[in-house]
Amino acid sequence: MTHLGCSLLSCGVVDDRHFEMEDYQGAIARWCPGCGDHSILTAMQRLLEEEQLKPEQTVFVSGIGCSSRFPHYMKTYGFHGLHGRAIPAATGIKLERPDLDVFVTMGDGDCCSIGAGHWIHAIRYNVDMVVLLLDNNMYGLTKGQTSPTTPATFPSNTQPYGSYLEALNPLTATLGVTNASFVAQTAEWIPAHLFETLKAAYHHKGFAFVRILQRCPVYTEKIYEDAVRQPDAIEMLIHDDGIHIPDLDEIYKNQIIHDPGNLDEARRLAEPFDRFRLGIFYRNEKRPRYEDLRRLPVRTAEEKVELLNQEFDRYAV
Numbered sequence: 001m002t003h004l005g006c007s008l009l010s011c012g013v014v015d016d017r018h019f020e021m022e023d024y025q026g027a028i029a030r031w032c033p034g035c036g037d038h039s040i041l042t043a044m045q046r047l048l049e050e051e052q053l054k055p056e057q058t059v060f061v062s063g064i065g066c067s068s069r070f071p072h073y074m075k076t077y078g079f080h081g082l083h084g085r086a087i088p089a090a091t092g093i094k095l096e097r098p099d100l101d102v103f104v105t106m107g108d109g110d111c112c113s114i115g116a117g118h119w120i121h122a123i124r125y126n127v128d129m130v131v132l133l134l135d136n137n138m139y140g141l142t143k144g145q146t147s148p149t150t151p152a153t154f155p156s157n158t159q160p161y162g163s164y165l166e167a168l169n170p171l172t173a174t175l176g177v178t179n180a181s182f183v184a185q186t187a188e189w190i191p192a193h194l195f196e197t198l199k200a201a202y203h204h205k206g207f208a209f210v211r212i213l214q215r216c217p218v219y220t221e222k223i224y225e226d227a228v229r230q231p232d233a234i235e236m237l238i239h240d241d242g243i244h245i246p247d248l249d250e251i252y253k254n255q256i257i258h259d260p261g262n263l264d265e266a267r268r269l270a271e272p273f274d275r276f277r278l279g280i281f282y283r284n285e286k287r288p289r290y291e292d293l294r295r296l297p298v299r300t301a302e303e304k305v306e307l308l309n310q311e312f313d314r315y316a317v
């Protein structure tokens with residue numbers, strides 16, 4: 001850590017810390033070689049460095065899964081909780097400590113299966129946090145069971161003759177929920193796009209949902225194989241209010257101009273299509289946030305203790 005810029009902490013002490021990328025690096029990641037989670041971790045550490053987020057003011061929250069090991073690999077606060085329960089934990093943290101930057105990482109099983117109820121309601125609550133769906137289309141940690149986002153006919157341990165159902169679409173699902181405020185899709189093998197998407201999500205005030213297409217080299221290698229090799233398999237949504245990286249124009253020639261303020265068009269573009277569409281589908285900063293709407297009386301610590309004691313007295317025998 002070097003000491004460059006200066007800012008005044010609320011207590012009057014000068015905070016002249018400048019954070020380098022290694023200041024955000026936690027334990028050595030134990031993901032498989034070739035796992036897309038490595039690239040997402042690096043992009044996130046780059047983001048924290050660029051934004052100079054204070055490690056003690058930053059929290060990563062996860063459920064259970066390979067992707068949910070994320071908090072261990074960040075040198076910030078972290079909470080590695082229960083399968084499917086990352087969002088309620090993160091919501092509690094943010095409501096109690098609105099001064100913290102809260103990030104959530106979930107796998108597709110974690111978010112779209114066991115955690116689906118929390119996911120849907122959290123979109124409506126629109127509490128300010130960055131929520132990343134690391135979508136490898138399979139239960140990775142438990143070794144290859146069909147998840148809600150497994151493509152139809154793709155084989156797994158639980159459906160060896162191929163997944164019976166059409167995959168759930170996390171983009172249309174999110175965009176369909178009342179009060180959705182930010183929905184984006186990116187891919188971990190396009191680091192520049194991944195980084196810009198994370199940055200846009202971080203700057204959004206509200207529930208910023210990002211689905212990251214993520215390679216699992218063990219169970220779902222085939223799913224994104226063509227898309228990684230053939231830039232033609234990608235279609236970029238570009239706009240002045242969205243993401244446009246001129247350096248990628250030469251590689252990703254399929255582009256569509258999409259205004260992220262247009263919800264109907266966002267829903268249309270999120271429908272299944274023969275290419276993977278990447279970019280910001282929808283962004284609306286005017287959507288109400290639960291933390292701004294809930295009306296809680298401001299009480300001193302003494303008043304809280306007094307109220308607690310009154311409650312205890314009610315149950316005294």
Ligand SMILES: Cc1ncc(C[n+]2csc(CCOP(=O)(O)OP(=O)(O)O)c2C)c(N)n1
Pocket residue numbers: 064065066067068083106107108109110111134136138139140141142147
């Ligand atoms: C209540 C509960 N049910 C089931 C499990 C077993 N389990 C652990 S991780 C996991 C799925 C992980 O898949 P995903 O969320 O897609 O994340 P990935 O490992 O692919 O990153 C399951 C079913 C558990 N830990 N807790």
